[in-house]
Amino acid sequence: MTEISKIGMEGAPLGRAPRISQLGTAAKVALAILVAILLLTAIAPWIAPHDPLLMDPLARLKGPSLAHPLGTDNFGRDLLSRIMIGGRLSLMIGVATACISVGLGLVLGLIAGFFRRADALIMRLMDALMAIPSILLAIALVALNGASVGSVIAAITLPEIPRVVRVVRAVILSAREEPYVEAAISLGSRTPLILFRHLLPNTLAPLIVQGTYILASAILAEAVLSFLGAGVSTETPTWGNIMAEGRMFFRIKPELILFPGLVLSLCILSVNLLGDAARDMLDPRLRKSAR
Template identity: 75%
Template sequence: MNSVPQPASALQWALRALSLPRRWKFGLGPALAALVLVAIVFVTLLSPWIAPHDPMAMNPLGRMQPASGAHPLGTDAYGRDLLSRVLIGGQVSLLIGVAAAAVSVAIGLLIGLVAGFFRLADTIIMRIMDSLMAIPSILLAIALVALNGPSITSVVLAITIPEIPRVVRLVRAVVLSAREEPYVEAAIALGSGMPKILLQHLMPNTMAPLIVQGTYILASAILTEAILSFLGAGVSTEIPTWGNIMAEGRTFFRIKPELILWPGLMLSLCILSINLLGDAARDMLDPRLKKRAA
């Protein structure tokens, strides 16, 4: 009689995962990263409804309280619920990251198509892009926020501008290679208009690398926002973000390290998950890597 299989322990499961074939191990990391990222996005989007308290409500009598039933992660130096602030702060941080990634990819795509196809415009555009890339991105972001004032729009703008040259260079490299293909030359010989050639023949070639680049920009934008907020050059301190929460908690780090631990952990998990998914997308979309794996 066949015995009923018993559930494997966590240690046995981990050992089996390590002994899986390479093609299966490749999918385990991205799958876990996707689950973690979906969970983070889910709880942050629903944070206005699932947060136990108002993240801005102060309670001087409840300052620096430990974790309890009423406050699962405790309270900060102003008596505000830390869990509620971490959830709402994640919503703002993700919003800034997605907005910066979307705008930089869209603008960089248009400029890169023009630079890669028109040789005269290429020289002018790339000198401008090289000038922007010569400035350290974090310094350029701090300067832009200082000029425009602390706000979500200023932070998105400050993160977007340093990322545009990287997207332009990527798209330009793809277009320079694709414009020599026979189907593009045939479209030009048949008298197709420039918008049609750029949008229908050249732009599809840039989608795969742009998807990968977009994930890296998203992770970088979330991290840059946290750095700016931590340095006091990000969004207003009245708006909770992961960076602002850590900046406020660093003064009391020795007394209550949880003030930095929880937002820092959420930030790290979010960025790590996005980068793992970006690596997986690169491996799936890059035909050279497919040939090596085969």
């Protein structure tokens, strides 16, 4: 068997998996901040100092104290507890959006990149979706389906799918011209085997990077929708809802927006820094240039 046939049977050679020790200082700090936020929101129901929905009119708009480390809102609810509990739903929407958009975009990108007949139809549909401003599309979908977690996830996911499709399609169009793929085709390998054994591994690195950016974008989009009143129900604490409720009292108590906004910003910044670090580690050309 010739060398090209061996490559065609075994697929593309895979490099060594990147390690956390290879992260830069900024990426390590970002990872520590993100892990801390995830941990605090995950165990929030057990460590939150107060019930985030408990109203105390006598304690409304109070400053930081031992009982309320970050103060209270206009209904007397503990701000720290609401930020911790609200982060659970905000992060869940971000993770769900990233997983769904990456999954659907991967399937459509594989089909568009490998099957020429389906390429035109899929890409024209993706171009049509990208022509609509994402926030306006999300507001329209939420307005049509009502304010719920499922509607918000669907509204944020739909504009993200075309970006994933275009990335995967570009990778597949390039990879299908590689010798090992041509060897697999010439040897009569079945289409599913070519797609999932020879082409799919090439998409993993860009998908991981794209997934981190979608995660950060989805968390921010949920906050924007909630701030505009088009997100989940206002009774449900999320970072966006907390800031939306505090905007009426910004002049007298700016921390109602500053504290949740700071946590939101740190979370998004950490995810973006980790996405940049993942891109640098997974792209061999960037690894070589950094040496």
